[in-house]
Amino acid sequence: MSKTIVIQPVTRIEGHAKITIQLDDAGNVDRARVNVIELRGFERFCKGRPVEDMPRIVTRICGVCPWSHHLAAAKACDAVFGVEPPPAGRKLRELCNSIAYMEEHILHFYFLAGADFLVGPDADYTERNVLGIVKAAPEIAQRVVRVRHLCARMLEILAGKAIHPQVAVPGGFSKPLLPEEQKALCAMAAEAHDLARFSIAFAKENVFPKYLDLVKSLGTITTGFIGTVDDKGALNLYDGKLRLMAQDGTLEEFPYDRYTDYIAEHVESWSYLKFPYAKKWGPFSMDLDHPSGIYRSNTLARMNVCECIDTPLAQAELEEFRRNFGRPAQLTLLYHWARLIELLYNSENAMRLLNDPEITSPETRVKVEPRAARGVGSVEAPRGTLIHDYETDADGMVTSVNLIVGTTHNNAPINMSVTQAAKTRIKNGEYDQGVMNTIEMAIRAYDPCLSCATHRLDGRLFVKVDIVDAWGQLLDSFAN
Amino acid sequence: MEDSGTPEFCRKPVLILGCGNVFFGDDGFGCAAIEYMQSRCEMPEHVCLLDGGTGVRKLLFTLLLSAVRPARLLIIDAVDTGRTPGELVEIRPSELPVKKLDDFAMHEVPSSNLLEELRRSGMEVRILGCQTGPLPDQICPGMCGPVEAAVPKAAEWIAREYFTRL
Numbered sequence: 151m152s153k154t155i156v157i158q159p160v161t162r163i164e165g166h167a168k169i170t171i172q173l174d175d176a177g178n179v180d181r182a183r184v185n186v187i188e189l190r191g192f193e194r195f196c197k198g199r200p201v202e203d204m205p206r207i208v209t210r211i212c213g214v215c216p217w218s219h220h221l222a223a224a225k226a227c228d229a230v231f232g233v234e235p236p237p238a239g240r241k242l243r244e245l246c247n248s249i250a251y252m253e254e255h256i257l258h259f260y261f262l263a264g265a266d267f268l269v270g271p272d273a274d275y276t277e278r279n280v281l282g283i284v285k286a287a288p289e290i291a292q293r294v295v296r297v298r299h300l301c302a303r304m305l306e307i308l309a310g311k312a313i314h315p316q317v318a319v320p321g322g323f324s325k326p327l328l329p330e331e332q333k334a335l336c337a338m339a340a341e342a343h344d345l346a347r348f349s350i351a352f353a354k355e356n357v358f359p360k361y362l363d364l365v366k367s368l369g370t371i372t373t374g375f376i377g378t379v380d381d382k383g384a385l386n387l388y389d390g391k392l393r394l395m396a397q398d399g400t401l402e403e404f405p406y407d408r409y410t411d412y413i414a415e416h417v418e419s420w421s422y423l424k425f426p427y428a429k430k431w432g433p434f435s436m437d438l439d440h441p442s443g444i445y446r447s448n449t450l451a452r453m454n455v456c457e458c459i460d461t462p463l464a465q466a467e468l469e470e471f472r473r474n475f476g477r478p479a480q481l482t483l484l485y486h487w488a489r490l491i492e493l494l495y496n497s498e499n500a501m502r503l504l505n506d507p508e509i510t511s512p513e514t515r516v517k518v519e520p521r522a523a524r525g526v527g528s529v530e531a532p533r534g535t536l537i538h539d540y541e542t543d544a545d546g547m548v549t550s551v552n553l554i555v556g557t558t559h560n561n562a563p564i565n566m567s568v569t570q571a572a573k574t575r576i577k578n579g580e581y582d583q584g585v586m587n588t589i590e591m592a593i594r595a596y597d598p599c600l601s602c603a604t605h606r607l608d609g610r611l612f613v614k615v616d617i618v619d620a621w622g623q624l625l626d627s628f629a630n
Numbered sequence: 631m632e633d634s635g636t637p638e639f640c641r642k643p644v645l646i647l648g649c650g651n652v653f654f655g656d657d658g659f660g661c662a663a664i665e666y667m668q669s670r671c672e673m674p675e676h677v678c679l680l681d682g683g684t685g686v687r688k689l690l691f692t693l694l695l696s697a698v699r700p701a702r703l704l705i706i707d708a709v710d711t712g713r714t715p716g717e718l719v720e721i722r723p724s725e726l727p728v729k730k731l732d733d734f735a736m737h738e739v740p741s742s743n744l745l746e747e748l749r750r751s752g753m754e755v756r757i758l759g760c761q762t763g764p765l766p767d768q769i770c771p772g773m774c775g776p777v778e779a780a781v782p783k784a785a786e787w788i789a790r791e792y793f794t795r796l
């Protein structure tokens with residue numbers, strides 16, 4: 151009798167998801183589906199509001215990556231108003247982006263995915279979390295905590311507040327950086343840079359070699375990639391052109407406001423979330439052996455699409471990465487490795503920006519005037535390419551909003567990786583907690599941020615596994 | 631400029647943390663309470679008021695692992711414990727249902743586990759909840775009358791409990 155295994159939600163990723171694994175009569179995986187809850191009603195809420203409110207509103211969408219939404223919205227507003235921020239305004243925005251990246255990537259590597267690697271995927275659930283890590287590696291944990299503090303403090307200094315930033319405004323940045331603040335930030339950025347250098351060296355020596363077999367087998371799929379590059383093809387997380395790389399490595403580039411010419415959105419009846427795909431590679435198919443139209447975003451994608459990285463240490467790491475895994479690298483767990491290269495890049499980039507004399511210029515914004523226009527802003531969020539697309543009327547009021555968030559780009563690949571992981575890890579109906587976690591690991595590699603919907607304090611969410619037969623009859627149910 | 635590199639919410643002896651999603655009706659109660667106090671109350675030096683929105687778990691995570699942290703933490707949040715909408719109730723961390731596997735994710739604010747760990751580490755942890763009405767399933771900001779009316783009452787309670795140094 152065929153069975154369905156349901157795992158919900160995936161723990162230790164942002165938001166919650168339900169994984170449904172459909173077994174066939176022999177107890178082997180027929181297919182896997184990852185269902186997520188999507189934030190609904192946002193466009194309706196925004197319509198009729200002044201577009202300059204968008205950078206402030208969008209930080210409320212997501213408590214996990216507010217800076218990415220904030221900056222993408224500010225850039226979309228720049229485009230709507232037809233202005234370019236002055237150099238200091240642009241550089242301050244990019245600096246905030248790099249610091250926010252460091253905070254996120256450190257959190258993910260050490261405390262979210264880290265539990266899988268530092269404590270071990272088969273460890274008991276009560277140990278496989280952040281406190282398990284603190285116990286397993288207390289000195290590293292303290293250092294990591296210190297740098298996360300520093301990143302939060304740096305953003306507090308730059309934005310004038312700890313969370314829900316409002317400092318990026320249409321036309322620039324509202325708070326010039328004072329020379330004494332610059333000095334304090336330089337010292338903090340240097341400490342963060344030390345941890346970034348340590349992290350990749352530590353992972354290459356102690357973490358990745360131990361799990362290389364897993365890296366080579368878990369969740370592996372073959373897809374194209376998307377990311378942002380500058381005019382020379384170098385990695386850029388704040389600004390540039392979007393670049394799509396097909397499976398065979400061929401590239402095409404386009405400006406943000408032409409994304410609809412290149413990206414279409416497929417709909418599946420079983421998922422709230424759409425499935426973006428590359429129009430020219432279509433039709434859309436998640437068939438593991440013959441995928442079509444599928445691309446991935448986030449760290450690994452960015453490492454693949456760029457020609458180079460314009461900071462020396464990260465560039466050296468990229469070269470080593472490519473010597474080991476080629477270009478494009480396809481192994482899903484390499485997202486973690488790529489994340490650490492990005493951590494290093496951001497630490498170098500933050501120091502470079504802070505040492506730029508122009509960054510303390512008091513000229514940080516230009517005046518804007520409302521007009522009827524369309525503006526598309528994009529940044530590379532830690533979790534993937536983030537696109538904000540606004541239209542306004544002559545009074546500058548919003549008439550339409552479309553957002554494609556990083557995780558949405560990865561919707562199809564996540565489903566494919568889970569199917570692949572499930573197929574190799576569940577045989578003849580046999581599975582245990584360690585096997586379940588390896589399937590979750592395939593999802594976690596993408597660092598997805600799945601939902602920013604309502605929350606409750608009463609702890610309603612927990613992981614639940616239901617086993618259901620082909621006719622929807624519940625055969626078994628347990629929480630691990 | 632001397633700067634310890636520790637964020638303010640870790641440094642002050644008292645942290646009052648509002649949480650919720652302002653886009654979802656009564657769920658925004660905690661954020662509204664913080665905003666109300668920030669605009670109307672004179673803040674004592676030892677208190678940090680912070681609207682954590684949907685990012686509270688990340689802040690708690692930082693607190694849990696931080697060497698420098700407040701002695702007293704108050705969480706203000708929307709709850710559903712079957713009471714009348716707008717009713718304020720103090721909940722102990724230990725009274726929250728322990729759903730073990732919602733632990734240590736970032737969004738689903740604030741996991742009972744994180745709060746319990748903070749309490750075990752010696753921090754005074756209290757939760758002030760406000761009973762919500764039905765929550766919208768799509769974005770729809772704005773609280774119902776009774777929950778809105780509970781905001782000043784919550785502010786009064788907080789001032790009484792936390793604004794005078796013990």
